[in-house]
Amino acid sequence: KNEVEQSPQNLTAQEGEFITINCSYSVGISALHWLQQHPGGGIVSLFMLSSGKKKHGRLIATINIQEKHSSLHITASHPRDSAVYICAVKTFGNEKLTFGTGTRLTIIP
């Protein structure tokens, strides 16, 4: 079993829909990252969080440390949100990140 599991693996939605991508992990962590990989391959860090909730524009990330679960939400989705969204966790005292396999999101106009 992977230490970081994402669901769903693929998600197709209509423009304007509210999107939720989930990430579950099995280890104790110091931080969780959400990353976005564009169709061209570039990777951008969206959020890093260790508790609660963070918001940036139409993107919201939440984490529940007790349940070892995080969600990434996109409100009013747009075709330019189409990308692979990757969850990664950092364990205490460790420089390394452990990555999920990603969720491929496609927003149809």
Place this chain on the structure above:
Amino acid sequence: NAGVTQTPKFQVLKTGQSMTLQCAQDMNHNSMYWYRQDPGMGLRLIYYSASEGTTDKGEVPNGYNVSRLNKREFSLRLESAAPSQTSVYFCASSEGQITTLAKNIQYFGAGTRLSVL
């Protein structure tokens, strides 16, 4: 700001050939990382360098060597390329101070697509 720069963007090798992937960052970051990304798998860490002068193995180090040439540059070398090393390679960097969460965001290069025939 250039951020993290990787070269080359694309490369085709024959089995047994060697090559070096270059990575440079201009953010004065302490830590640098090399990952590979394969279909259906998450990014996997090959090697990392927590600070200038140190390197450590990651999850999949076999077949690779690294050099932290200075604070800016971290290169990845394939001494004898194999078809199993066909992948997309990403370099990343972070400030790397573990006790300060805000400094652990990793910034990624654009990737190098490598094919080994």
